Amino acid sequence: MDDLALTIGCFRYDTTQALFDGTTSVQGVDTTVETAATLPDIFERVIRGSGLDIAELGLTFYLRLLEAGTPLIALPVFPNRVFRHSCVYVNTGSGIAEPADLAGRTIGEFGTYGQDSGVWAKGILMDEHDFRPERSRWIIGGLEHPSPPFDFIPHPHPANVDITTAPAGRTLNDMLDSGEIDALFSANVPQCVLDGSPNAARLFPDFEPLERDYHRRTGIFPIMHTVVARRDLLATHPDLARRVYDAFTTAKNVAANRYRAHRRLYQVQSMVPWTNALVEHNHEQFPDDWWPYGISANRKTLDTALRYHYDQGLTQRRWQVDEVFEPTLLNT
Structure with a gap:
């Protein structure tokens, strides 16, 4: 060769x-x-x-x-x-305190519905907390910079899942901070959380023990x-x-x-x-x-x-x- x-x-x-x-x-x-x-x-x-x-x-x-x-x-x-209990963020004024509270809410996701971290987070919540994606509304956009959904891959999704695109000029980070979306599934930590905004937090603040327990029980490292x-x-x-x-x-x-x-x-x-x-x-x-x-x-x-x-x-x-x-x- x-x-x-x-x-x-x-x-x-x-x-x-x-x-x-x-x-x-x-x-x-x-x-x-x-x-x-x-x-x-x-x-x-x-x-x-x-x-x-x-x-x-x-x-x-x-x-x-x-x-x-x-x-x-x-x-x-x-x-x-990456373990993924840590990738679910919520607006602190939304009243979301546990996975069941995600039903009926508007959730953001970066780039496409069902990117890798989102697939794992949804799947784990479905297996362990009776989460159902079709019970929520989904908005796809850029995390820190406004951007349309990725145009280089197909975007399959079930017909019964409500999916729309973020408004022009808006980012998922800003929409989480302002409360325009109630939650965000994101591989990257949104800037508002890094900045210590009181408006945003993780759904599972103490995520490490949960992720370690998940691994011990299942043997899965996503x-x-x-x-x-x-x-x-x-x-x-x-x-x-x-x-x-x-x-x-x-x-x-x-x-x-x-x-x-x-x-x-x-x-x-x-x-x-x-x-x-x-x-x-x-x-x-x-x-x-x-x-x-x-x-x-x-x-x-x-x-x-x-x-x-x-x-x-x-x-x-x-x-x-x-x-x-x-x-x-x-x-x-």
Whole structure:
């Protein structure tokens, strides 16, 4: 493969940093790794075929494309995973104190109805609190900057869910702060919350114990994003999928080993107070691997995500895990 050159697009996480700094790369391939200012910028590039051969892509974005037909195939690499009790925000004057209070309310969501954090938050609330998205009204828009819904993906949703677009010139952050929306499902913390506005707060202020309990009970660490590759590229180079998988896995393990070293080199690699206490706490709950890649270690989490997509009307049928990933990596 010495004559093969690839461009990879992904965000610069601890799990991918080794790809950016050259600590690891795709074996036998001239690899260029690029990022962007925002994740949707990366998603749009790979979906539009703008110079990326392999790229990080939101799982819900991929599933929408898969149903519509796509030249991309997913690899079981998951660089972005986040627990999602923390992503539901409410206007403090709305009277919303618990999930049941979301019924009949107006809720904002960034970019599309059913982006990754929203799918997981809705699904968890549906499983554990009898939440039903169709009982609420949904407004789609930009979080901190006015923007229309993403125009590079399909926007499926059930006919019985009331979905509209944010008014021109308005942001979901401002609408939450002013009370024009009662709640917001957002992967990013809205600026009004960061600024300490008395008008906005999390639905679950003490979210960490809830998320840890959810993980202990279910074994699920929600997967937000996967990595996709061009199908034609993998067809031409049959062992490339494994090489890409190995490169991302090595990069993830470099980050994991760095955190493990924190347990010995107390507060040497980070000056954030009590970093070691968090690493020790996490080690108790994730003793082996905080972020496993591959199918076998993630089958339950992936199957839950696919169920949520179907239950929320984002796919027309219930996809199975082995249908949506590169066949040569199903044994991982």
